[in-house]
Amino acid sequence: MDRRAGRRQGRALGPGGTRRRDPGPGGRGAGERADQRQGPGRGVTWRLPDPGPVPPGRVRVDCHVHTVHSGDAVSTVEQIAKRVAAERIDVLCVTDHHSLDGAWEAVxxxxxxxxxxxxxxxxxxxEVIGLFLAERIPYVLPLPEVVRRIRDQRGVIYAPHPLDPNRTSLGAEGLRELHEHGALDVVEVCNAKISDPEHNAAAANFAARNDIPAAAGSDAHDPQGIGAAYLHMPDFDGPTDFLRKLPEARIWGEHRDHVGWQPGRGS
Structure with a gap:
């Protein structure tokens, strides 16, 4: 285990810091949440309908954010803190490339x-994302080995931008492989860096057809991107509770220009 993980888990993983083994895929309604429409604004090519205010007992969750520790991102933890307040994000999943340092620093x-x-x-x-991790997983391992290491940490297996051809995504074949082996917990159906909403819609259709929970992430590599996509869902305590409540989530997102990023360069 990462030498810092033991003393930080309680603060990092939600109320109580509970760490339990996760159930398999489940959930419905992903296709409905990806009904994207045009929206105004600088750099905006699509925007989802506003899910409304967040009442007590529910939280805004941005499931996919990068810090400077990713190597291709520019957001410092100080900048992230300011944007979290401005965007009223309650839970932030820090998912740097091949590093947990930014997440632990944020904690x-x-x-x-x-x-x-x-x-x-x-x-x-x-690419896959492991959520609720305590230990870094090396890159360029075979997919089954990465799945095993996430499961060994009782983490959540999350498919980011899975059908975006401009990124190193799993693609249809990789999604099917994970699903057939019971190793696909969450599909990202709203990624704010995707300019063509059809790529998000295709992911939503896959999730809906296969009854897999859907999620949203800004995939922010700069401060302005944080909160560009999020879940509006019941509050949760640890990975098992997150997956159990995910089918009740509403999804909001909009495409935002990301500073210094071009398709095919970083993800």
Whole structure:
């Protein structure tokens, strides 16, 4: 285990810091949540309908955010804290490429939101995200080995931008492989860096057809991107509760220009 993980888990993983083994895929309604429409604004090519105010007992969750520790991102933890407050994000999943350092730093500095420690991992089949991790997973391992290591940590297996051809995504074949082996917990159906909404819609259709919970992430690599996509869902305590309540989530998102990023360069 990461030498810092033991003393940080309680603060990082949600109320109580509960760590339990997760159930298999479940949930419904992903296709409905990806009904994207045009929206105004600088750099906006699509925007989902506003899910409304967040009442007590529900939280806003951005499931996919990067810090400077990703190597291709520019957001410092201090900048993230300011954006979390501005965007009213309650839970932030910090998912740097091949590093947990940014997530642990966000936990230590108290950014004003609960932090889920995650990692975006490049496998030989494409990228996957592990959520609720305690230990870094090396990159370019075979997909089954990455799945095993996430499961060994009782983490959540999350498919980011799975059908975006401009990224090192899993693609249809990788999604099917994970699903057939019972190793696909969550499909990202709203990624705010995707300019063509059809790629998000295709992911939503896959999730809906296969009854897999759907999620949203800004995939922010700069401060302005944080909160560009999020879940509006019941509050949760640890990975099992997150998956149990995910089918009740509403999804909001909009495409935002990301500074210094071009399709095919970083993800």
């Amino acid at each position: 230590e500095r108290d950014i004003g939101a609960r932090v889920v420690v995650g990692e975006e991992i490049r496998t030989r089949a494409g």
